[in-house]
Amino acid sequence: xxxxxxxxxxxxxxxxxxxxxxxxxxxxxxxxxxxxxxxxxxxxxxxxxxxxxxxxxxxxxxxxxxxxxxxxxxxxxxxxxxxxxxxxxxxxxxxxxxxxxxxxxxxxxxxxxxxxxxxxxxxxxxxxxxxxxxxxxxxxxxxxxxxxxxxxxxxxxxxxxxxxxxxxxxxxxxxxxxxxxxxxxxxxxxxxxxxxxxxxxxxxxxxxxxxxxxxxxxxxxxxxxxxxxxxxxxxxxxxxxxxxxxxxxxxxxxxxxxxxxxxxxxxxxxxxxxxxxxxxxxxxxxxxxxxxxxxxxxxxxxxxxxxxxxxxxxxxxxxxxxxxxxxxxxxxxxxxxxxxxxxxxxxxxxxxxxxxxxxxxxxxxxxxxxxxxxxxxxxxxxxxxxxxxxxxxxxxxxxxxxxxxxxxxxxxxxxxxxxxxxxxxxxxxxxxxxxxxxxxxxxxxxxxxxxxxxxxxxxxxxxxxxx
Amino acid sequence: xxxxxxxxxxxxxxxxxxxxxxxxxxxxxxxxxxxxxxxxxxxxxxxxxxxxxxxxxxxxxxxxxxxxxxxxxxxxxxxxxxxxxxxxxxxxxxxxxxxxxxxxxxxxxxxxxxxxxxxxxxxxxxxxxxxxxxxxxxxxxxxxxxxxxxxxxxxxxxxxxxxxxxxxxxxxxxxxxxxxxxxxxxxxxxxxxxxxxxxxxxxxxxxxxxxxxxxxxxxxxxxxxxxxxxxxxxxxxxxxxxxxxxxxxxxxxxxxxxxxxxxxxxxxxxxxxxxxxxxxxxxxxxxxxxxxxxxxxxxxxxxxxxxxxxxxxxxxxxxxxxxx
Numbered sequence: 001x002x003x004x005x006x007x008x009x010x011x012x013x014x015x016x017x018x019x020x021x022x023x024x025x026x027x028x029x030x031x032x033x034x035x036x037x038x039x040x041x042x043x044x045x046x047x048x049x050x051x052x053x054x055x056x057x058x059x060x061x062x063x064x065x066x067x068x069x070x071x072x073x074x075x076x077x078x079x080x081x082x083x084x085x086x087x088x089x090x091x092x093x094x095x096x097x098x099x100x101x102x103x104x105x106x107x108x109x110x111x112x113x114x115x116x117x118x119x120x121x122x123x124x125x126x127x128x129x130x131x132x133x134x135x136x137x138x139x140x141x142x143x144x145x146x147x148x149x150x151x152x153x154x155x156x157x158x159x160x161x162x163x164x165x166x167x168x169x170x171x172x173x174x175x176x177x178x179x180x181x182x183x184x185x186x187x188x189x190x191x192x193x194x195x196x197x198x199x200x201x202x203x204x205x206x207x208x209x210x211x212x213x214x215x216x217x218x219x220x221x222x223x224x225x226x227x228x229x230x231x232x233x234x235x236x237x238x239x240x241x242x243x244x245x246x247x248x249x250x251x252x253x254x255x256x257x258x259x260x261x262x263x264x265x266x267x268x269x270x271x272x273x274x275x276x277x278x279x280x281x282x283x284x285x286x287x288x289x290x291x292x293x294x295x296x297x298x299x300x301x302x303x304x305x306x307x308x309x310x311x312x313x314x315x316x317x318x319x320x321x322x323x324x325x326x327x328x329x330x331x332x333x334x335x336x337x338x339x340x341x342x343x344x345x346x347x348x349x350x351x352x353x354x355x356x357x358x359x360x361x362x363x364x365x366x367x368x369x370x371x372x373x374x375x376x377x378x379x380x381x382x383x384x385x386x387x388x389x390x391x392x393x394x395x396x397x398x399x400x401x402x403x404x405x406x407x408x409x410x411x412x413x414x415x416x417x418x419x420x421x422x423x424x425x426x427x428x429x430x431x432x433x434x435x436x437x438x439x440x441x442x443x444x445x446x447x448x449x450x451x452x453x454x455x456x457x458x459x460x461x462x463x464x465x466x467x
Numbered sequence: 468x469x470x471x472x473x474x475x476x477x478x479x480x481x482x483x484x485x486x487x488x489x490x491x492x493x494x495x496x497x498x499x500x501x502x503x504x505x506x507x508x509x510x511x512x513x514x515x516x517x518x519x520x521x522x523x524x525x526x527x528x529x530x531x532x533x534x535x536x537x538x539x540x541x542x543x544x545x546x547x548x549x550x551x552x553x554x555x556x557x558x559x560x561x562x563x564x565x566x567x568x569x570x571x572x573x574x575x576x577x578x579x580x581x582x583x584x585x586x587x588x589x590x591x592x593x594x595x596x597x598x599x600x601x602x603x604x605x606x607x608x609x610x611x612x613x614x615x616x617x618x619x620x621x622x623x624x625x626x627x628x629x630x631x632x633x634x635x636x637x638x639x640x641x642x643x644x645x646x647x648x649x650x651x652x653x654x655x656x657x658x659x660x661x662x663x664x665x666x667x668x669x670x671x672x673x674x675x676x677x678x679x680x681x682x683x684x685x686x687x688x689x690x691x692x693x694x695x696x697x698x699x700x701x702x703x704x705x706x707x708x709x710x711x712x713x714x715x716x717x718x719x720x721x722x723x724x725x726x727x728x729x730x731x732x733x734x735x736x737x738x739x740x741x742x743x744x745x746x747x748x749x750x751x752x753x754x755x756x757x758x759x760x761x762x763x764x765x766x767x768x769x770x771x772x773x774x775x776x777x778x779x780x781x782x783x784x785x786x787x788x789x790x791x
Contacts, residue, residue, distance in 0.1 A: 078746045079746070106736075109749065114729060292536065295533065295534070314530060315533040315534050317530070356646070
């Protein structure tokens with residue numbers, strides 16, 4: 001409908017403007033009509049939107065590492081202990097790599113995650129701290145990370161197959177170097193178990209019998225807290241992995257399987273058998289409060305990540321920390337028990353794409369990536385900032401405390417490893433408006449029919465646009 | 468109430484005073500007053516409780532509250548250790564400086580610009596003065612979130628010259644830009660605050676300036692004062708209460724802002740004080756006692772500003788109404 005108008009008022013052909021990213025040509029002269037202005041505004045915001053969605057083609061990268069020079073590192077290690085450990089690591093790297101000057105930009109963990117999209121599209125540092133799983137592959141496929149196959153070829157002999165798979169993007173290239181991980185398991189106090197003569201349950205019936213016994217002994221059988229939404233996803237993950245297996249779980253996280261599948265119903269059914277043993281008013285508790293219940297011997301067991309030990313550490317009592325132990329989630333009698341699957345989120349380092357200094361710093365950045373893949377470097381970091389476990393094969397296990405040693409052991413026995421729901425699925429589905437809310441809804445009334453809930457989960461998934 | 472009653476009822480007519488009027492103090496306590504004061508005390512306690520709770524928690528070590536819970540007597544004793552840790556660990560003075568570098572120039576610039584617009588629109592009659600005022604006011608209605616994507620790209624592609632840097636110890640303040648962009652710069656954050664707060668400031672200041680009689684401006688013109696001089700020497704001094712009230716409000720708004728810094732800054736060391744609080748939180752574990760201490764310390768500057776400008780603040784709220 002615009003053509004007829006332009007025929008009546010032909011414009012000089014030289015005064016035209018091309019809207020970037022859209023290839024749309026617009027007349028540029030001063031007697032703009034209202035329609036023109038709307039058009040420019042419309043295409044302008046469209047262009048901005050398209051640009052905001054990122055996307056550029058990966059280019060071939062140089063394969064050599066370089067010494068000296070400079071590089072920059074964006075880090076989310078903002079609390080004092082890991083921050084200091086990273087600073088020491090960087091200093092050691094500087095002297096090991098011919099005096100490479102490393103600038104570290106530390107942003108607190110929550111903010112770093114919140115602004116990651118704008119960070120990576122803006123002027124990021126050369127190297128950044130991030131997570132494995134879907135969250136890594138997502139930014140890799142958007143062209144916001146540089147493939148580092150050459151670095152990986154140099155260091156891959158130091159990693160197990162599981163870690164190798166965890167750093168591959170959708171295009172088969174390697175995008176990250178894993179540096180640490182921690183498992184999810186059922187934590188308990190050894191002294192409480194000894195006092196009541198409890199034994200570690202290995203199957204579902206024993207687990208439920210133990211819960212019932214704890215209840216009669218006046219304990220909260222299973223500490224549970226879901227105020228922040230994410231902890232409940234850990235229980236969903238492990239039940240789904242045990243009942244339906246790794247492949248179904250991953251398919252569900254990525255949309256290849258349907259939430260209305262009867263297999264999902266079976267997870268909710270199984271889950272309802274243990275929800276009566278949960279902490280009272282768990283929807284208002286943070287994980288730290290639930291960990292306190294375990295610490296104060298009010299609760300018997302707690303399914304959580306290894307970071308539960310941080311709460312024990314904060315109590316300042318070495319005796320309490322020494323009593324903390326864990327066992328893998330019990331078998332449920334399905335064929336997938338043999339997978340021994342568990343959530344073990346992996347933290348990684350990646351190389352950005354849009355760093356303004358990357359063209360001159362690529363060699364140094366890759367040298368840094370190779371450096372942090374060394375067992376000795378990871379061990380030193382672990383000694384200074386205990387918590388997550390080093391990933392390299394040649395990390396010095398004699399430096400581990402018994403709990404860490406055991407954690408490394410159960411992960412090495414696992415045949416399938418997942419990253420935790422919010423790292424395996426798309427962020428908008430795993431967030432507070434999606435999975436977190438659905439699980440809270442389920443937990444409010446676990447014994448009711450879950451099909452309507454599953455239907456709304458599936459329709460929420462279907463309502464999400466392409467990523 | 469009793470003061471009014473005693474003022475209007477002379478003592479010789481006390482016997483004739485209707486029974487429902489309150490009696491003077493010292494002649495017994497009426498149940499109504501007891502209920503009133505019980506209510507007031509309860510409301511005060513309710514309002515003070517969260518603050519008290521934060522202060523109490525901030526004085527206790529984390530090991531104490533982990534072992535005994537927050538509702539318990541302090542087994543580990545009370546100390547200022549959390550405040551000390553926060554001050555040193557979170558580099559507090561440094562982040563205070565960051566915030567001041569953003570807030571102070573922004574507030575000054577906003578007040579200058581907004582008072583100019585308000586002055587032009589209220590003291591002079593011209594064809595579009597009401598329209599201009601409406602446009603500035605309408606700017607308030609635009610939620611900043613809707614323009615964040617284009618704004619982010621504008622910031623990324625706006626070249627800004629870098630001059631020199633002001634180095635005070637660790638704190639390096641670049642004049643204009645240190646990466647030749649508007650993105651990730653103090654000046655970028657200042658600009659966006661100026662843009663978004665000028666509308667509101669114009670709205671308030673113009674309402675205030677409407678109460679200044681036009682005769683003052685007119686007599687100044689008669690005396691040969693030019694427009695800028697009337698603005699600076701006549702109108703601005705008269706607006707001092709409104710300007711002080713706006714300065715207090717704007718300081719608090721910008722001080723509390725986290726949104727722009729989140730999107731438009733990427734360097735952790737340039738972030739405002741509110742983000743220093745986040746630096747205390749680990750990926751999973753948070754020392755809530757330490758955070759309570761930090762939150763209380765971070766709240767100090769706006770409270771100080773309010774205390775110092777309190778007189779002006781209240782004057783600003785009431786002066787306009789009595790004149791009208």
